[in-house]
Every structure is written in structure tokens, then in C-alpha cells.
Amino acid sequence: MQKTGCIWLCIALTMLLAGCAGFGGDIPAQISDTRQTIVFEATGQIGRPYRYGGTTPDGFDCSGLTRYVYAQAGVSLPRSTREQHDAGRTIKISQAQPGDLLFYRFGRSGGNVDHVAIYLGNGEAVHAPATGRTVIVASVGDPWWEKRFVNAVRVIP
Template identity: 35%
Template sequence: MINQTFEQLPDPMWVTAVQVATVWTEPQSARDIDAAGISNPTDIDDWINHLSYEESLALCNENRVQTQVLYGDPVEITAVKDDWAHVVIPSQPSHKDERGYPGWIPLKQLKKVAKKDWQTDQLAAVKLDKAWLESETGEKVMKLSYMTMLPVKSSDSLRTQVITPHGIFVLPTEALHIFPTEKGITKGNGNEIVKAVEPFQTLDYFWGGMSSFGYDCSGLAYAAHKANGYQIARDAGDQANGGEPVKFNQLQPGDLLFFAYEEGKGSLHHVGIYYGHGRMLHSPQTGKGIEIITLAGTKYEKELCAARRYWHNEGEQPA
């Protein structure tokens, strides 16, 4: 996965230089209460925890936030306006821009790096909920999200040196999945897609969320697939237009379920991951946490409009 990322990027290129960079609709979309999310360094825990329900809901209802990118993720800057950069994100496919998901990030949250530094033989992906990036002397530097990916400089059974926008730092090897950059993460099956995000139950929903500090519905689906070597679109609408269509009586764990208003006939508004036995794992809405529910007897049973499969079993060819 992310193989195409480097092909379209210039040299030097720009990468995310904070634990999580939020991508805003416009530079003026960020509010004073969002200071901890648009600073460098960021404190995503502090930002999210201090937002009221109404302030969190406004990120969606007032169309303020588009998506997020993780530490070290490459972006392409397409314009600069004052202290903000308009970017596209190659690793997040979207119908909004064929180059990648578009939006605005504070320029101070990005850093220019040499392309060759990001093209090492191996990448390290954080496989735990969070992992602390440390200095060589063990000082905690930054709390990183699940599925943050950084180039590997060296690794042993205890410590892995990674290349970051701020130089060489260390992560505990036990917190990482290290894989060949050229091949990407080995593709998992549907059960492994479910297992990847099952531990995030009760984590609060966060609009635009693409990190283990808070996911939205399609962000959770994206992360589950990313962890298993599949790159899917960022938004639920685009996710529903890809993959292999699945009949409702042939659902398997790891399939994506899509829901639309007007009992499935209106506009699409939600995506969840089929868990098996008539259940769904999903990040429902602002004010609620990630949960596993039985579909029968809920509004989701009536709103179910489509199912798609992106995964395939070992030895099978993708659809």
C-alpha cells in the first residue's frame, strides 16, 4: 500500500510534522477552541477532551473538518495562503481530487524532507493503540497513533530506529509491525480486518477522525483495511463505489455495510464493518463510542443499502 504516494511527489517533499494534522475545509474553519489541534506540537488528547458535545458536532454540521493525516504521512502542497497550506493526500483516495484527499493544514504542521529518506527498505507501522516516540536516551517525545508509518533505519528485538520529520528517534519494537516498503503490509482476510479495530471499542467518535485519538465511521473502516494491506477510499460514499458488491445473505466478517436515509433510498450517511452473526462494528456518531451492535431491530436494519468487500483470502485474486 501507499506505493503510489512517492511517484507523484516532488523532491524534496512535504510530510506531516505533528502527531495528527487535521485537514480543514478552509483556513478560517479552525476556531480559537481548536488551538491544541492546530499547533505544533499538537495535543490531540487535550483538544478532543476539552471540546463540548456542541463544539464537536459543529466540526461536522458547520463543515469545518475534512479528514486527518498522521505523523510522517506525505502530502502534496498545491497552494499556500498566509500560514496555511492547501494539500492533497495521496494515501487517501477521493472523488474530490484524483491526486488525493484535499483540504487545508497549518503550514507549521508540515515539514520538507528529502524523498530518499522516506524510501527505505522497511517501514514500521504502529500496531498498538498508541506508542511513544522516544529519544535515544529514552525521553518521551510524542504519543503516536495506531497505524502511524515511519521509515526504518535499524531494528533489533527491543528498539527500532525510525526516520521522522525531526530526525532519528526510537520506538519499542514490540509496538510495531515492520514490513518491506516495496511489498507493503501482507494482505489480511475479513476476520483480520475486524480484529484490527476491535480493540477500539468505546473510543469516542470524532468527525473527520483518522487516528486512534478518535475515528469517524469511514475513518475506522479505512484504518481496518490499512492495517491489513488494503488502501481504500477515505469517505463512505467513495468506499461504497469500490470493492466487490456483496449480497446481504452472503455477508462475511470484514465486509463493509452502508446505510442511507429514507430507509435506504436516500443519501448515504454511514458505514460499518460486518462483524458476523448479524452484528456490526462501527463508530456511530458524535457523543457515542465505537461499538458492536446487532442490526436486527435497529434503524440500521432499515437503512442498510449496500455491502462491499475489499479483502480476499490468501491465494485468491482480488475482484
Template identity: 35%
Template sequence: MKERVIAVSVANLWTDPDSSRQIDTSIVANPSDPSRWVHELSHTDKLELHENNLLQSQVLFGMTVWETESKDDWVKVVIPSQSTPKNPQGYPGWVPARQLADPLPQSEHMIEVRAKQSTILIEDTSEVMQLSFLTKLPLVEDSGTAFTVLTPLGRGRISKSESRLWTARQEDGKALIMYAEQFIGLDYLWGGMSSWGYDCSGFAHNMHLAGGYAIPRDASAQALQGKAVSLDQAKPGDLLFFAYENGKGRVHHVGFYYGNGQMLHAPKTGKQIEVLHLAGTEYETELCAVRRYWS
């Protein structure tokens, strides 16, 4: 396998090279335009991502992927930071070859975007790119009001007010909720793993990542790990899992326990990230597990 990095704001991980459609032109380009893409998608376009099994996941600017094969202008990769039973090396899927670059030099320190979104100025080209929450890049130097970082496009500058020096600390459940709350009102996106849209398990995965925890990418795998907790002992930041057949079938959804019988979650296509009371909803009858990953 060959190491590569993502060279666009966010790359879609497609099921196969034929999965992208005409409406997806702006997200398979380089530079990609995720804001335009999600704005132009109709409800039917969004539903197709799931119902026609087009989109698997997403991966952020500068993140490492491993190339496993290529076909025409497409490359099959695995994402080592997104664990899955689908592949022991990481989440598998296809990205356009033009969205990949050679690995970045190693750095002792990393800068991580902590705002919902940030911008980066690429020094050589004066290009301005949008970056998602949790984008992580190698630090070159502290430049006063900005950090100078290495990117697949050359050196860039990120505002200090929107980023911070990455540390390997682990935070509590309340911190996970705080990170999640900033996305209330954001449209759900199947396969979403960025601040342009999350799906339910991508939302759980990335908010845990923000708090210092690496958990599996998909809800079905998330439900099998962590510490089992009874619902009456659940605390904010714990994960609630839901399954078909009144909780006895296949796991299909995950959300954060919010306290007072409420859940914070990314519901489904056509809905926004929200807080809701479980009582009287289909979720109440489908609850199948509560898991805690934070300590």
C-alpha cells in the same frame, strides 16, 4: 506542488484557515497534543466540527502531503494516501505551516506502529511523542529492543513491542475485525483518522489499511468500489453502507459486518465504537449496500 511531511503526532485537516477555534489551540500547536484536545472538547465542540463543516480529515506524523497554496501561517495540502472524489491528488484541506516539515530521505524499509498508541523518543532533544496506530517511519537500524527511525524531528527510537517492519501483505476479513476490535469503547470523532478518535469512514479506511488495503476516505466513495456482496453472503470484515430515505438516498454511514447480524462501527458524536445487532434499529431499514475489499 511541493512535497511536505507532517511534523506532529496527528494534524487536523481543516476546511479553511479560519476553521480552528480557541478550544483547538492544543491540536494546532507544534508539538500538538491530541490527547488533551479530545479530552477538553465538549459535546457541543465536537458537534460543531461536523455541523459547521470545520474539519475534513486527519493525517499522521511523518505522512506525505502535497502543498498546493499558502495563506498567512496556513498551508493548503492534499493527502495522496486518502483518495477522494473531491480532488484527484488526494484529500484537500488546510494545516498550520508550523506542523509541516521537509520530506524525509527515502528508505528501503519502513517501521509501522501496530499498538493502539506508541511513544517515540527523539534522540537529539530527548522529547517523547505519542504516536497513533499505523504511523509509518523510515527505518535506520535495528537497535536491539527498539527500532531507530527517521522523523521530521530527527532520529527517534520506537519500542519493538509496539511496532513492526512494514510489509505489503494483504490479510483477510477476520484480521480487519481483529484490528478494529481493539478500538471498541473509543469515542467517535468527526474527521478522525487516528487512535485518538475515528469517524465511521475513517475507521473503515484505517482498519483496511492495517490489513494491506487502500480504500477511499469517505463512506459515499467506499460504497461505490470493492466487490458487491448480498447481505446473506456477508462475512466478517465486509463493509455495510447506510443511506437516508430507507436506503434510497445519500450514503451517510459505514460499519463492518461482525457476523450473526451484528455490526462493528463508529456511530456518531457522543457515542463510542461498538458492536450492535442490526435487527430493530434504524440501520436495518437504511442498509443500502455491502462491499468487500479484502480477498
């Protein structure tokens, strides 16, 4: 694991143990083991390369990252961003908990979702953003991401 990944993993663990406040609401003091595993696995991928169609730590695209991370927690997700969007129920961003999926649209309005990220809590998410970049943590409230946000989806209880 890269040094940056270890730092984010420690931050995520601290946030979870402290029962931190979420982006728009409170996160329960104790979240499920599944959600904890998702957060730990997601932060462990920070710095991994982006690869279109990638589904392993050798290189991820956004839906490959979410599918891989969820699988490490024993949760099966479909492969495509659109299928992942349809696999759960839509929730308000203020209800998002660590491990929920956040969906974005990069294309013109009215199109389908074309990007997915994993919500970490505390207003941050893990993304596999684009060719030439690596897996990152970004603020949900960052204007660039906020402008493209579509909705949040809960796949796990």
C-alpha cells in the same frame, strides 16, 4: 485497549476459530488472514471516541474507522463513505463475511449512503455512530439499523 475491547476481541476470536454461522449464510470455517486482521482491529477500536473527520484511535468517524482498520490489514480504502461504497462490489447481506462493509443511509430515501460499518460475522457489525458516542458493536438485525441498511460491499476477496 479498554476492557470492553478485550472482551469483544476474545469473542471475535472464538467465533472465528469455531467457524460460526453468519447473518444469512455460513461463514467458511477458515477465513483469510486479512479478514481476521480486519475483525481483530475493528473490535480493538470498541470504546474509542467518535470524532467527525477523525481517522485515528484518538477519534474516528465511520469512514475513518473503516479506512484505519483496513490499513492495519494492508488494504487501502478511499476516505469517504461514498468512495468506499464504490471501491468494491455489492453483495447480498446473506453473503456477507467478516470484514465486509455495510452501508447505511440516515437521510431521506434516494440519497447517497452516509454511514459505513464493518461486518464481524454472526449478525454483528462495528460502527463509529455519531458525535458524543463511541465505537460500538450493534446487531445488523436491530430494527434501528435494519431500517437504514442499504447494502453490503465486498472490497477484499
